[in-house]
Amino acid sequence: MSGLWIDLGIILILVAGIAQFRTPRAARRGNLTAAAALLCAVIAVLVRHGVLDVPLVAVVAVLGSCFGGWVATRVNMIQIPAMVAFQHGAGGVAALLVSFVELTRDSVEPLARTAQIAALLGLVIGAATFSGSLIASGKLANRLQQTPTNLPRHNQLLVANLAVLIVLGVWAGVTASAGLVLVTSLALIIAGAVVLGVIFAIRIGGADMPVLISFLNATAGLAAAFCGIAIGNRLLIACGATVAASGSILTHVMCRAMNRGLTGVFAGLRPHIAAGPLLPAAAATPKEPSELSAAKPADPCIRAAQLLRAAQRVIIIPGYGMALAEASEEVVRLGEQLTALNKEVLFAIHPVAGRMPGHMHVLLAEAEVDYGKLRELKDVNGQFVQTDVALVVGACDVVNPAAIEASNTPISGMPILRADEARHVVVCNLDERPGYSGVPNPLYRNSKTILLLGDAQATVGRLRQQLEGHTHGAAATSETASPPLARELVENPSGQYNAAE
Amino acid sequence: MFDVLLMVVIFVAAFGIGYALIIRVPQMLHTPLMSMTNAISAVTILGALLLFSVPTTRAEKVLGGVAIVTAMFNVVGGFVITDRMLGMFKKKDAAV
Numbered sequence: 331m332s333g334l335w336i337d338l339g340i341i342l343i344l345v346a347g348i349a350q351f352r353t354p355r356a357a358r359r360g361n362l363t364a365a366a367a368l369l370c371a372v373i374a375v376l377v378r379h380g381v382l383d384v385p386l387v388a389v390v391a392v393l394g395s396c397f398g399g400w401v402a403t404r405v406n407m408i409q410i411p412a413m414v415a416f417q418h419g420a421g422g423v424a425a426l427l428v429s430f431v432e433l434t435r436d437s438v439e440p441l442a443r444t445a446q447i448a449a450l451l452g453l454v455i456g457a458a459t460f461s462g463s464l465i466a467s468g469k470l471a472n473r474l475q476q477t478p479t480n481l482p483r484h485n486q487l488l489v490a491n492l493a494v495l496i497v498l499g500v501w502a503g504v505t506a507s508a509g510l511v512l513v514t515s516l517a518l519i520i521a522g523a524v525v526l527g528v529i530f531a532i533r534i535g536g537a538d539m540p541v542l543i544s545f546l547n548a549t550a551g552l553a554a555a556f557c558g559i560a561i562g563n564r565l566l567i568a569c570g571a572t573v574a575a576s577g578s579i580l581t582h583v584m585c586r587a588m589n590r591g592l593t594g595v596f597a598g599l600r601p602h603i604a605a606g607p608l609l610p611a612a613a614a615t616p617k618e619p620s621e622l623s624a625a626k627p628a629d630p631c632i633r634a635a636q637l638l639r640a641a642q643r644v645i646i647i648p649g650y651g652m653a654l655a656e657a658s659e660e661v662v663r664l665g666e667q668l669t670a671l672n673k674e675v676l677f678a679i680h681p682v683a684g685r686m687p688g689h690m691h692v693l694l695a696e697a698e699v700d701y702g703k704l705r706e707l708k709d710v711n712g713q714f715v716q717t718d719v720a721l722v723v724g725a726c727d728v729v730n731p732a733a734i735e736a737s738n739t740p741i742s743g744m745p746i747l748r749a750d751e752a753r754h755v756v757v758c759n760l761d762e763r764p765g766y767s768g769v770p771n772p773l774y775r776n777s778k779t780i781l782l783l784g785d786a787q788a789t790v791g792r793l794r795q796q797l798e799g800h801t802h803g804a805a806a807t808s809e810t811a812s813p814p815l816a817r818e819l820v821e822n823p824s825g826q827y828n829a830a831e
Numbered sequence: 832m833f834d835v836l837l838m839v840v841i842f843v844a845a846f847g848i849g850y851a852l853i854i855r856v857p858q859m860l861h862t863p864l865m866s867m868t869n870a871i872s873a874v875t876i877l878g879a880l881l882l883f884s885v886p887t888t889r890a891e892k893v894l895g896g897v898a899i900v901t902a903m904f905n906v907v908g909g910f911v912i913t914d915r916m917l918g919m920f921k922k923k924d925a926a927v
Contacts, residue, residue, distance in 0.1 A: 344871070345848060351856045351864055354920030361867050361917060365910040368874065375877050379884035383892065387883050390896040394903025401904075402911035407919075410912070414866050417909055420901040421872045427898035428878035431891050444835050547865050550872045557878050559838050567838055568845040569874040575849035576868040580861060681858060688861030695919040702922045706858050 336374055337564045343367035344569065354701060371565045407696040408653050411543060411685040412471035418546040419463030425553035426456030426520065432560050434513055445560045450499050452556035453516065454523045459549045461527030466534075466542050470685055476536035484533060485597060491526045495519060534595065536685075537727075537766035540584040541595045543686045548577025580687045587681035587707075589733075589744035630780045631789070634756045635796030637780070641718030641754075643674040645710065647747050649683050651724020651759060653693050655786035661723050662697040664794050671797070677703050678710040678720075678747050680728035711748050720752035722773075724786050726765030731772055739769045755779040758789045863916045870909025876902035 344367035350360030381387050405413045429452035432441065441449060468474035481487055502515040534542045551573025558566025585592050638644060646665055652658055665675045677699065683690040691704055705713075714720060722729055729749040733741040749755050750773055757774065761783055764770045773779055782789040856864050879898035887895060 341845070345852065348849065348852050348867075351853075351860050351867075354860065354863075354917050354922075357860050357863060358914060358917040361863070361910060361913045364867060364871060365906075368871065368876075368906060368910075371874060371877060372880065375880050379881060381880060381883045382886060383883050386892060386896060387880065387899060390899045391903050394900035395907040397900070398904035398906065398908030399911050402908040402915065405912065407916070410862060410866070410916070413908075413912065414862075414869055417866070417869045417905050418872075420905045421869065421875065424873060424875040424879060424898045424902040424905070427894045427901075428875055428882060431882050431894050431898075432878075435888075435891060544865070547868060547872075550869065554872045554875045555842055557875050559842075561878050561881055562834065562838070563877055563881065564838070564841050566874050566877050567841045569871050571842045571845035572849035573868040573872040575846045576853045576864065579850065579853050580865060583858075583861075679858070686862055687865060688858055688863070691859040692862045692916055692919070695916070695921070698919075698921060700923040701859065701920045704859055 333378065334564070337568075340367050340370045340374065340565060341568045343370065344572070348572070354695075368569075371569075374565075375563075407689075407692050408656075409471065410692060411539065411689060412467045414686060415463050415467035415470055415543050415546065417463075418543070418550045419460045419467065421550040422456040422459030422463060422553055424456075425452050425550070425557045426460060428557050429453040429456060429560055430516060430520070433516060436509075441560065445562065446503055448556045449560035450503065450519070452553050452560055453519060454495060454499070454526075455549050455556060456553040457520045457523035458527035458530065459546055459553055461524040462531040462542075463527075463546050463550075465528055465531035466539065466546060469531075469534075469536065470539060470543075478535040479532040481529065481532075484529070488526070488529055491522060491529060495522045495526065498522060530596070535766070537682070538588075538595050539685045540682055540687055540689075541581060541588070541590075541592070544577055544580035544584055545592075545596075546577070548574050548581060551575075551577055583681060584687055587745065589741065630782055631792050632796055634780045634782060635793055637719050637754050637756065638668060638673075638721075638793070638797060639671070641668075641673055643676075643713075643717045644668055644719045644721060645676045645678050645705075645714065645717050645749075645752065647678050647680075647720060647722045647725050647729055647749055648690055648694065649680075649723065649725025649728060650685065650690075651726075652786055653684070653690075653724070655724060655760070657723060657758075657786035657790055658693050658697040660787055660790040660794065662694060662699045664721075664790055664797075665699070665703070667794055667797055675703060676705050676710060676713070678705050678707070680707055680725070680745075680747055683725060683728055707745055707747060714748045714751040717752040719754045719756055720749035722749055722755065722757045722759070723790065724759060726759065726771050727767045727769070728765075729771070729773060730765065730767075730769060732769050735772070736769075739767070741767045741769050749773065750776065753778065756782065756793075758782045758786045758793070760784065760786065859920075860917075863913045866909055866916065867913045870906050870913065873902045873905030873909065876906060 344364055347360040347363030347367060350356040429449040433449045469476055498515060498519045502512065502519060531542060551570045555567050555570025555574060558570055646661060648661060652661055668675045677694060679690045695701060727741055729747050730741060731750040732739050733744045733746045736742055755773060755778055757779060762774055774781060879895055879902050882895040
């Protein structure tokens, strides 16, 4: 019975660790607390059951630790999603192997029926998580094609694969008691599950990665929990279930932020541009730009800098395009520059601005942003009305007013950042092309928008120079912010990537 | 039967408590959260260690060994990267 209390104590430490995830500083403590809980769990198992092959176990444990530590100290923040996906895969492999050995070993008494079923589930989920994660990791690291790969009859293939797995699983449970037959059937099940993971993951495109990676987080936890049921270890069950809960929450948050259902994402219902007139608003609004542009300096960058100088409050909206252009440093420095000029500067971050939940926050943190300036969608959206300049860097869909104004687009109903409500909008995107959703962005056509097209690192850098020049320049020609400005296009230098998220 | 019931209770309770806690984690910390829970999901290290609590065949040694390597990779890698990430978050004093 004392074992139960020790387990409960360890779980409490773990819970205390997770409960500290409220602010970054507390979370750092929480992370260490959770690590301590896991260490206690390992010690408890070692004391309770002992380990026979001590040298072997010690060597492989040190090997894995060194490898993990080595990788973890080297990755940068744009590689984090690929790294985390890879780790989900490693977790899947561990669950798969433990389940496999538990099912096949004949040195101990055979597993009870429940344990057997749990082990089979751990095996299948572990294997599918492994292969799915490797695909996800490859896509995130840009080693694999980012666009969805559709096989002929993709959905039927998935269902058939699942059916085969179920039949094999039942067969293995009923007929194959031990020996070669069992091992063969399990090997077939593993192979089937690996294929399942691949078919499942190849269809999910780059921008849907936040959903996939969160989902794999949940399945990795689930595999661990089933593993725990198989071997009757309470700690494994509790930890696995906690992780499954976390992954489920993140999956849900990501789906909601894209206004898409989980099945929609996974069944390959990629948003396609609906036929027919898409954007009544876009067609109606564009005001003729020419009337006012004549008096203004031709260079949109100079005018954008003028606007920023005159502004009281600036909200910066970063998207994944900023990360691709490696412009986060420049953007954060621009924010600091504006703060130094006594402007109120905020960063508005959409939940799916990045390749995994919270990715953008981490990217900006790497560029040493003051995290007190980061705002979530629901907190910042009311403030755009009183904002002088909304500065969009490498984002498209998340600021696309079509989500609100038009009813028949793939993004209709998706929560967006209301950059369109700001007095002026400056867009630093690579090009004018629509974002991942394929929906043209009427914001680009708006008369209050200045487009600074091209590599975001370069354009934001120029913007900073313009501001700098003015700060040191003599007798600041305090121009009053001239409201409606013309839209201007600069030729797009090259299109190696689509800056529009 | 009691054992199975207890295990189900543990699963449901842990899922519920985890859900209640994690739903309140701010968006800013979602990436560190995922990388930490990822490290936690490598508690399969316990299962891998338990494989070695009884005599093992050569094949079992190999498979168990690989399981320990991958699980430890996850545990150490996950906690280290989470710590690094959280260390990057800096807040400047409001009085500037």
